[in-house]
Amino acid sequence: MYLLEVKNVKKVYTTRMGGNTVQALSNVSFSVEKGEMLAIMGESGSGKTTLLNILASLDKPTGGDVLLNGKSILSISEKEISAFRRDNLGFVFQDFNLLDTFSIQDNIFLPLVLAGKTYDQMNQRLNPIAKRLQITDILSKYPYEISGGQKQRTAVARALITQPQLILADEPTGSLDSRSSDELLKLFTEINQDGQTILMVTHSVKAASHAKRVLFIKDGEVYHQIYKGNATNEQMYQKIADTLTLIATGGVRDA
Amino acid sequence: MRKFFYVKLAVNNIKKNSQAYIPYILTCIGTIIMFYNMCFLATAEGLGVVSDHGSLRFVMVLGAIVIGIFSVIFLFYTNSFLIKKRKKEFGLFNILGMEKKHIARIMLWETVIVTMVSLVTGIFGGILLSKLMILLLFKIIAIDVPFGFEVPREAVLITVALFAGIFILNLIYNRLSVRLSKPIELLKGSNVGEKEPKTKVLQTIIGLLCLGAGYYIALTTESPLEALTLFFVAVVLVMIGTYSLFTAGSVALLKILRKNKRYYYKPKNFISVSSMIYRMKQNATGLANICILSTAVIIMLSSTVSLYIGMEDVLRTRYPRNIIVSSVSVTEEKVEQFDKYINDTTDSMGIEQIDVMNYRSLTLMASQTQNTFKISTDASGISGSTLLFFISVDDYNRLSNTNYTLEEDEALLYEFRAIVPGDVLDFNGLELRIKKRIPSFDLDGYMSAMLVNSCYVVVKDIPTISTIQKALEQEKQMQQLLSYFYGFDVQEDRDVQMSLTTQLRSNLNKEELQCSVDGMEISRASFYSLYGGLFYLGIFLGLLFIMATVLIIYYKQIAEGYDDKERFEIMQKVGMSRDEVKKSIKNQVIKVFFLPLVTAVIHIAFAFKVITKLLTVLNLTNVPLFAVCTLATILVFAAFYTLVYSLTAKVYYRIVS
Numbered sequence: 051m052y053l054l055e056v057k058n059v060k061k062v063y064t065t066r067m068g069g070n071t072v073q074a075l076s077n078v079s080f081s082v083e084k085g086e087m088l089a090i091m092g093e094s095g096s097g098k099t100t101l102l103n104i105l106a107s108l109d110k111p112t113g114g115d116v117l118l119n120g121k122s123i124l125s126i127s128e129k130e131i132s133a134f135r136r137d138n139l140g141f142v143f144q145d146f147n148l149l150d151t152f153s154i155q156d157n158i159f160l161p162l163v164l165a166g167k168t169y170d171q172m173n174q175r176l177n178p179i180a181k182r183l184q185i186t187d188i189l190s191k192y193p194y195e196i197s198g199g200q201k202q203r204t205a206v207a208r209a210l211i212t213q214p215q216l217i218l219a220d221e222p223t224g225s226l227d228s229r230s231s232d233e234l235l236k237l238f239t240e241i242n243q244d245g246q247t248i249l250m251v252t253h254s255v256k257a258a259s260h261a262k263r264v265l266f267i268k269d270g271e272v273y274h275q276i277y278k279g280n281a282t283n284e285q286m287y288q289k290i291a292d293t294l295t296l297i298a299t300g301g302v303r304d305a
Numbered sequence: 306m307r308k309f310f311y312v313k314l315a316v317n318n319i320k321k322n323s324q325a326y327i328p329y330i331l332t333c334i335g336t337i338i339m340f341y342n343m344c345f346l347a348t349a350e351g352l353g354v355v356s357d358h359g360s361l362r363f364v365m366v367l368g369a370i371v372i373g374i375f376s377v378i379f380l381f382y383t384n385s386f387l388i389k390k391r392k393k394e395f396g397l398f399n400i401l402g403m404e405k406k407h408i409a410r411i412m413l414w415e416t417v418i419v420t421m422v423s424l425v426t427g428i429f430g431g432i433l434l435s436k437l438m439i440l441l442l443f444k445i446i447a448i449d450v451p452f453g454f455e456v457p458r459e460a461v462l463i464t465v466a467l468f469a470g471i472f473i474l475n476l477i478y479n480r481l482s483v484r485l486s487k488p489i490e491l492l493k494g495s496n497v498g499e500k501e502p503k504t505k506v507l508q509t510i511i512g513l514l515c516l517g518a519g520y521y522i523a524l525t526t527e528s529p530l531e532a533l534t535l536f537f538v539a540v541v542l543v544m545i546g547t548y549s550l551f552t553a554g555s556v557a558l559l560k561i562l563r564k565n566k567r568y569y570y571k572p573k574n575f576i577s578v579s580s581m582i583y584r585m586k587q588n589a590t591g592l593a594n595i596c597i598l599s600t601a602v603i604i605m606l607s608s609t610v611s612l613y614i615g616m617e618d619v620l621r622t623r624y625p626r627n628i629i630v631s632s633v634s635v636t637e638e639k640v641e642q643f644d645k646y647i648n649d650t651t652d653s654m655g656i657e658q659i660d661v662m663n664y665r666s667l668t669l670m671a672s673q674t675q676n677t678f679k680i681s682t683d684a685s686g687i688s689g690s691t692l693l694f695f696i697s698v699d700d701y702n703r704l705s706n707t708n709y710t711l712e713e714d715e716a717l718l719y720e721f722r723a724i725v726p727g728d729v730l731d732f733n734g735l736e737l738r739i740k741k742r743i744p745s746f747d748l749d750g751y752m753s754a755m756l757v758n759s760c761y762v763v764v765k766d767i768p769t770i771s772t773i774q775k776a777l778e779q780e781k782q783m784q785q786l787l788s789y790f791y792g793f794d795v796q797e798d799r800d801v802q803m804s805l806t807t808q809l810r811s812n813l814n815k816e817e818l819q820c821s822v823d824g825m826e827i828s829r830a831s832f833y834s835l836y837g838g839l840f841y842l843g844i845f846l847g848l849l850f851i852m853a854t855v856l857i858i859y860y861k862q863i864a865e866g867y868d869d870k871e872r873f874e875i876m877q878k879v880g881m882s883r884d885e886v887k888k889s890i891k892n893q894v895i896k897v898f899f900l901p902l903v904t905a906v907i908h909i910a911f912a913f914k915v916i917t918k919l920l921t922v923l924n925l926t927n928v929p930l931f932a933v934c935t936l937a938t939i940l941v942f943a944a945f946y947t948l949v950y951s952l953t954a955k956v957y958y959r960i961v962s
Contacts, residue, residue: 108878129882136880147875151501151579161880163575169566192501208879 051120053247054082054105054216059114061100061270074100075111076270082216082249087242089261090251091290097270098251102220105249106139107131118215136161140209140217142250144224146201148193148208155189158208165212172211179207183237199230206237210246217241219250223257235260255294259287268297311407315414318394324956325390325863329383330423332856336376337427337468338434339849343369344460345435346442351455355448355834364838372849377471379853384475386860388482395483409480416476424468431464432456445613446837502586504560508553516546523915528722530757532918539915543908547596551900552589556582577893580872584865584897591861595854596901599946600908602850603938608916609843611934612836612925619924620832624825626662626792627802630809632820634786640665643818647791650812654805658793664700665787667770669693669777673723673758677731680777691723692759695770701763709763714738717763719746725760735776737764789820802826851942855949858898862953865894866960873961887958894957898950906939 061075074097082088092098103109105116107123116123118138126134141147148157155176162172180186183203188196196204202222209217222238223231231254239260242248250257258264260283266274276293278286319326347365352358395408436454443450519542526532526539559582563569569578585592612619630647632639644663651658671678673691698711709717716730716737730737746761764770770787795802806824813820869890876886913935917928925931 106878132877132880132882132885141878143878147878149579149872149875151583151872156575156579159570160575160876163570164572164880164885166572169570172570212880 052081052117053084053086053119054249055115055117055120056080056101056105057115057117059101059104059111059116061097061104061109062112073270075104078114078267078270078272080265080272080275082247084247085242085245086263087238087248087261088250089258089264090249090267091253091255091258091264091294092267092273093253096267098253098267099220101267102218102251106141106218107135133165136165136212138215140212140214142202142205142209142217142219142222144221146193146198146205146225148201148204150193152192153189154185154191154193154196154204157193157204158189158211161208161212175211175213176207179210183207197230198226199233202226202230202234203237206234206241210241215247217246217248219248219252221252221254222250223252223254231256255287255290258290259283264290264293266293266297273297311410311414315411315418318391318411318415319418322387322391322394325387325860326419328856328859329387330419332383332852333380333419333423333468334427334430335852336372336380336849337423337464338431339845340369340372340376340467341428341431341460341464342435342438343372343845344463345431345457346439348457348459349435349439349455350457351439351453355446355830358834360831361446361834361838364835364842368842368845371846373467375849375853376467377474379856380471381475381478383856383860385478386864388479390864392483392486405484408483412476412479412483416472416479420469420472424465427468428461428464442837442841445841446833448833502556502582504557505553506557508549509557512546512549512554514546515542516550519543519546520911523911526915526918528757529918529921532915533922536915536919539912543912544597547904547908548590548593551585551593551596555585555589559585573889573892576876576889577896580893581896584893587868588861588865588897591857592897592901595857596904596908598850598854598857599901599905599942600912602847602854603905603909603935603942604912604916605843605850606847606942607931607935607938608920609836609840610938611927611931612920612923613840614934615925615927615930616832616836618927618930619836620825620829622926623924624792624823624828626660627794627825628806628809629790629792629823629825630813630820631788631790631792631823632818633788635665635789635819636786639818640789642816643789643791643813643820646812646816646818647809650809651795651805654801654808656795656797656801656805659795661791661793662704663789663791664696664704665767665789666700667693667695667774667785667787669695669774669785671732671777673725676725676727676729677733678777679733690757692757694759694761695773696761696763697766697770698763699766709741711740711763711765713765713769715740715765717741717743719743719761719763721746721759721761723758723760730762732773733776733779735773737762737773799826851945854946858949859953859956861898862894862957863960865897866957870961883962887962890961891954894954895950899946902943902946909935909939 057079059075059078061073063072063074064070065072078097078101090098090101100109104111107126110124123134148154149160152160158176158180159172162175176189177186180189183206185200185203185207188200188204193201193204202225219238223234226234235257238248238250242262248261250261252258262278264276264278264286265272274293274297276289281289343365346352347362347369352362355361398408398411399405435456440450519539522535522539522542526535559578562574562578563582568574630643632643635643648658669680669692670690671680671693678691678693698709698717701717702708711717714737716739718725718730718739719742725739728739730739743763764773767787774785795805797805802824803826806822806827810822813822873886873890877883881889913932917931920926920931
């Protein structure tokens, strides 16, 4: 069984005054296996973010279905959806989305506190994660006091601490310098090797080259996909770049 | 064409920012209407019909000054809020190629538009309302309303000048704040990374001490005269305390809560405690302002309302009889003359005297140590001194229907706030045995009895009073004679009473009898115009302060809303449901906005006693009345506050979601 299945998902936006409709996603289908690291690529406006919002259950599709562990997330009631999101999904965003009113430690604790865990339980989970992400020293600091790379590692820690089925990352390297980006991607690879399923949306070739599989979206459809197989990151980079060139110049499917 | 462009842009800007601008313009109009009306009442000729219009005008001039000062501060504050919010917009203009002088030109037009709209509407509205206001005032001070409608030129001119001045001041401030900033700063606006507020232990302690001291003074002040001076000390202390506790104390308290891990890491407390720390940092001053304004409104309204309602009480305290003749230092023969002329006058007018109350008495200030009284030679002020009031037992028995007999060395004693230990009174060596302590003494309402410690001493006869006086005033050259009080009620109506008072005054003066003649009815008019004027002013200023409170709350809600929007989104992403977030925010916002009201009520509870003392200076001794008025005012104010809160909360939620 697949961990995540996306079946014929459509999304049509209607402008507020009625009349105009915009088709963000016309027909998207794909699936993710447990332990996979998948990247979704596409240009601005291709519908990446819409897709991610639907997967995150922050938005509802106009048609189609999304299954997590075989269960449709669309059927979950409004009441349970937050708890569902908290327990099953972890998020990493481009702009970190840390709350500046909380210390780093409290930012990481946030989902656990919401789930009603005690301080000791939370602390037990935090220690190994903090050590691994090398943020033990900054736990008592505040978001405005640390660097972008540290912020993003904090966000990763916040995503990991709930031990989610799936981590969704939206342009995770988008606000980072190249060194921090490299570190983060290395971290993602390591986490993935430990069995964590990761799905990221990006238009950075470098970020995508760390994934085991890359999906390309164009005009609201899955246009193409490539597998990493045994290729190195550099070979994968080359493959992705070639594909992007093909897509941009209007090339043929299945290059 | 070009000029037109800027006007259009200015109009557009105001429209686009209507959420912030409409309340601002409404406030401008409101303050202009109020200020014009105060000026109108201070200058209107229609007010001339009030017999005591001098003091009434004085009250109105005072009101105009208070409103004027308040308008300057308040409109400046509101404007600075507006401009802070619009910095981003100006930054965008700047980056799109507009020079700062062009932005300045837009600002000029905006100011011109706001000024024109508010001044024209305000003055027009003010003129329309002025008739209503004068009707209301005359109703309050119980005077028949004269016909006519007037627009005093001075009032209009002063209003225009003041508010044009305020608008120009704001324009200068706005231009400076744009000129002094760089485009990139303008663009970023208020969005700079915010630091966690530090715990200010010292300020918290100072705040606690000041508040404690203020409350202590308010609770322990007994004499009204002390209250008069100490009240302002207490007010200043409480204000300092309020400001420092709102700014430093709240943060300190929240941080202590945060240290308690078991309390802090609960879903409900986790978010509210940490966000409240920041909220308090940003809003503390505004909230302290609201708190102090609310306290002021409630105290002002409740005391002026109770003064006005309790006016009959006040009059009776001040005037135990309808007509009062009193004279200091009179000889025995003069007393007979007084009686004769007073009786002649009432007889000639065919008026019957009812409930006649006449007595001779001596009043002296002495310094008291234990049971010994001396006339103090050094002018050390009133504290520590006691007012001695002597009356003969014959007068006392006659007036209070009692039947005491006293020997030369015996006395009856009534202590008002003064305490005399033992059973002997020692007047500088002359000792009198206290035969009995009488429980009440209701002869003398109008003396300064309420203000200072007093002893009322009843002795055998008038020669005994003189003996005591000699003992006390040994070294003094001039000896004051006893004073004479003659009061009576009459059944005739107001006009007759007033003409009787004037008649008595002229008759007694003709006979060269030094005295003062007071009629309750004559005083009633001036009491009404003074207390009615104060009442009117209280309502007026109360409205103004309420308006200010409303506006501060409104702008706070908007500002909070924009800040919270982002937080709201993040929390939803990490797994809080919409409802949870909404509930949590609502919880915090309610705490933040009702904190000032609760604090204001606590302030008032502590201030209650000292205010009742102050009211006794104004002859109002009816404490239950004041209590009821205070309670009613608090309830009305709280209801109003809640209404405003729920209205503005709607705007807030619209911004957040």
